[in-house]
Amino acid sequence: MTETATQQLALHQRHQALDARFVPFAGYQMPLRYGSILDEHRAVRTGVGLFDVSHMGEVEFTGAKAGEVLNELITNDLSKLVDGQALYTVMCNPEGGIIDDLIVYRLGDDHFLACVNAANRPKDAAHMQQSVAGRCQVVDRSDQYVQLAIQGPSAVALMERIAGPSVSSIGYYHCRFGQIAGARVLISRTGYTGEDGFELYYPVEAAEPVYDLVWENGRDLDLRMCGLAARDMLRLEARMLLYGNDMDDRTTPLEAGLGWVVKFDKPAFIGREALLAQKESGPLRRLRGFILETPGVLRPHYPVYLGDRQIGETTSGGPSPTLGKSIALGYVESACAKEKRVEIEIRSSRHLCTMTTQPFYKRSGGDS
């Protein structure tokens, strides 16, 4: 992707004013960091951080059959959702491979919004259109939305100031519309950091007024702008997967530890047969977390060893400021998935790691 092919976010000038470093990602010039990534990480864990994640895609499904048709595309069960509820799910190909992971919002009986990964937008849209085959309306609204994430223990306090005290009653994985700076904003209690927080979807025409109101109201809460680098570190600590790293078209949700979003008892969905067969035979590899027990830093694509044999490879990795150790995610052969201690090779020397199925970080008293 060349620099000229990248698009600027609607809030580009606001990011520039804060001295953001940009990185081309999924066709956009995205803020990577504003200053110290560690400071941004700390703000989200102890106070509140603001992310511009407008690169994410929003696809709208409308029509009498919208819910039924969308439910065929995803592995989780949409039929149990009520208005104002959100659902984390994956969308699979017929072989059970993950096309994307997404959040689906039920906005009404015949109105759903899917939030998809930026890099997968064209692929997702093509797959959706083809599978839906005109049975409901599917419109890619990505360019019409700004998406901000407000994350951290002080996120509720900040949101109450700008959207009224009732926002604290929005439950985890629920949403509702509110007025912020005169704009109609979808306020969702979701996030990708392991902290309590909100994601706001609103029309691009109101990009600056809404952002400015959030920013002004966050001053005395030490609100900090955070970039993709901090977001990646936060989600990794919370053991949230990143599409393209920890899963792709050849990874099934069963391998990725996402069996909880695959509902075999719901009506037929794409990938069901393949996933059912894999469930019965057992996946050959499984996602695991790794904690490096020696000094150093784990990165993606480092080989994982049990004894002298390579049993897998990391897919994400980096320092964890919360643990004070390095952490990673990766896949290992199922036969070795119960091991507690493995070795990971960093630049040709092997280092002891604890292997875990648990998140590296879990906030106290939370649902997520």
Place this chain on the structure above:
Amino acid sequence: MKVPEELLYTKDHEWARNRDDGSVMVGITDYAQDALGDITYLELPEVGGQVTRGEACGVIESVKTFSDLYAPVSGTVVEVNEALRQQESLINESPYEEGWMFIVRMSDPSELADLLSAQDYQALVAE
């Protein structure tokens, strides 16, 4: 971007301070620390070990990435900055002073002539 006049530089963004006793102190430049971001882990050469000009002699890990550390001159490592093992952030905060990395006793002091002046380095990073 600070580029102190009195230091010598490499194209790989290390600086070298000639201590006028046959040894040089080595670190990474302000430009390098800024590009790497928060430094979280370091592998430095061992005291007593040999380093060779232009060859990797250590690794600098930041939050997002890692980078090799190259020796600006050849020789024997006589000291490493132990303070960095506990506080890698010194490199970000003070790349030319408290963030120094190691001292090497030169095996061939003529190599100094091949390093970049502050002016040349400034021009390099301005590109």
